[in-house]
Amino acid sequence: MKSWNITSKLVRILSSLVYIFLWAPVILLIVFSFSSNKFGMKWEGFTLKWYSELFANVAVGNALRMSLTVASITIVMATLAGTSVAYGLYKYKFRGKKALRMTILLPFVMPYVVIGGAFLVFFTRAIHIPLGYPSIIIAHITFSTPLAVFVMLGRMQRIDWTLEEASADLGANVPTTWRKVTLPLLVPGIIACIALIFPWSFDDFIITYFVAGPGSTTLPLYVFSQLRYGASPVINTIGTIFVALPLIGILLTNFFQKKEVT
Amino acid sequence: MQAYLPYVGLTSVWIVLFVIAPLGFVFYFSFLTVGPSGQIIHTFTLSNYLALFTGRYAIILLRSLLFAFITNMICLLIGYPLAYLIVEQGGKRKILLLFLVIMPSWTLYLIRLYALKTLAGSTGLINGVLLNLGLISSPLEILYTPHAVVVGLIYTWLPFMVLPIYAALDGLNPSLLEAAEDLGATPFRRFFTVTLPLTKGGIFAGTILTFIPALGDWLSPLLLGGAKVMMAGSLVEHYFIKVGNIPVGSSMASALTAVVLLIIYLSMKLGGDEALERIV
Numbered sequence: 001m002k003s004w005n006i007t008s009k010l011v012r013i014l015s016s017l018v019y020i021f022l023w024a025p026v027i028l029l030i031v032f033s034f035s036s037n038k039f040g041m042k043w044e045g046f047t048l049k050w051y052s053e054l055f056a057n058v059a060v061g062n063a064l065r066m067s068l069t070v071a072s073i074t075i076v077m078a079t080l081a082g083t084s085v086a087y088g089l090y091k092y093k094f095r096g097k098k099a100l101r102m103t104i105l106l107p108f109v110m111p112y113v114v115i116g117g118a119f120l121v122f123f124t125r126a127i128h129i130p131l132g133y134p135s136i137i138i139a140h141i142t143f144s145t146p147l148a149v150f151v152m153l154g155r156m157q158r159i160d161w162t163l164e165e166a167s168a169d170l171g172a173n174v175p176t177t178w179r180k181v182t183l184p185l186l187v188p189g190i191i192a193c194i195a196l197i198f199p200w201s202f203d204d205f206i207i208t209y210f211v212a213g214p215g216s217t218t219l220p221l222y223v224f225s226q227l228r229y230g231a232s233p234v235i236n237t238i239g240t241i242f243v244a245l246p247l248i249g250i251l252l253t254n255f256f257q258k259k260e261v262t
Numbered sequence: 263m264q265a266y267l268p269y270v271g272l273t274s275v276w277i278v279l280f281v282i283a284p285l286g287f288v289f290y291f292s293f294l295t296v297g298p299s300g301q302i303i304h305t306f307t308l309s310n311y312l313a314l315f316t317g318r319y320a321i322i323l324l325r326s327l328l329f330a331f332i333t334n335m336i337c338l339l340i341g342y343p344l345a346y347l348i349v350e351q352g353g354k355r356k357i358l359l360l361f362l363v364i365m366p367s368w369t370l371y372l373i374r375l376y377a378l379k380t381l382a383g384s385t386g387l388i389n390g391v392l393l394n395l396g397l398i399s400s401p402l403e404i405l406y407t408p409h410a411v412v413v414g415l416i417y418t419w420l421p422f423m424v425l426p427i428y429a430a431l432d433g434l435n436p437s438l439l440e441a442a443e444d445l446g447a448t449p450f451r452r453f454f455t456v457t458l459p460l461t462k463g464g465i466f467a468g469t470i471l472t473f474i475p476a477l478g479d480w481l482s483p484l485l486l487g488g489a490k491v492m493m494a495g496s497l498v499e500h501y502f503i504k505v506g507n508i509p510v511g512s513s514m515a516s517a518l519t520a521v522v523l524l525i526i527y528l529s530m531k532l533g534g535d536e537a538l539e540r541i542v
Contacts, residue, residue: 111478
């Protein structure tokens, strides 16, 4: 019993260190995004000027627009594909089902450089898809669909499917059942898909880097092009916004949940 | 017509077209060479693979395997206790604690690595503190070493080890643990004979999710290793993008693919189908 207690104390210390390790670089990024030092890694007094520079930056705006466009199209297409495949996998038994499950996972588990390189070769040497929006969107849909499939499969395992049968027994045809019963039951899964695919697509750097071609810049590609010039406060501000938005969301949800309990 | 086809048909075609075919093309190109003016010569050759398994490239490939293995092991050794602690003692804050592990991975991984780099640089905070405390007299060379690259890999991929282990631990039937306790098992014994075996699916899912991306990583060696510590991903990028020698790049991508498929196979063999199901 005593050695177990010592072990759990060690685990506690280790875990705190892990949190520090994960967050220290991020916190420094946030702190220095408010520093007036123009090389972005020294404290020289508080300023908001890098944020106003960020919002005035046309290149950042364009990159942001491209990232948002790609992510939006990806969310819609991958969620549709994922929901339909998950339904097929959940409801039916068919030959090649296991093979399908495995191959769907491939773009998710393959190293990014392999997927990116394979796309590049295929698009430029085999089917001549222009590099830019078309290639980026095809790539993003391909590597995001596995996420949607598995999120929706998880949701479907938790649904009371007798409701669907009841609807059919009461005379509803297949489209009506889908619209009135199945789809509403799937809504939590669809929301989870959006929440997962958005950062997945928005953050992707490596695969996009391979298939973007000259002239297309998503936000991560823009950041990469700026890193060549070393540390900069504008990169700190972009990083800060990326950390701050989800963090605020989570803290708010947590706060309101706590209020509900008490 | 089969009833399942409308649901899975279109996506199956998409997968064949945009996953299988591109990987197939890479495999095909890996047996070709380029001519003097950069054109691809369509004659079968094994020379790319011979070059890959001898000399400099072989070292880089072996280094990638070693780094991925170390990353995977350290992520497991850190990630399992962390996930265990969150599940056991997190209580109502369980989800928040889990989010605090995952959240850094939502923020451009490029920017996080760059922040890590500035932290460890010769004028960065770590060296600054150590110099001021008088512990060292000149800045430590942390960057552009194998250690820096491995730390970057752990930093990037650790959350993907914690997540499936957390899910496996959280889904554990508590009555099994109580039964072990009632039967007089010590906490250690209970952990090693009940908890650990029952969560091996999560461990192998975490292995797939950390070993493979670490193996093919390109940004961590690029930002933290520079030209000194290249990995297989660096070579793939170099030949596909910088040099434009697609056959050589393809042979490396194919070798990586082969290793990845082997790892997935082994993980499923050892961890069961659960390893696959726990991935997402």
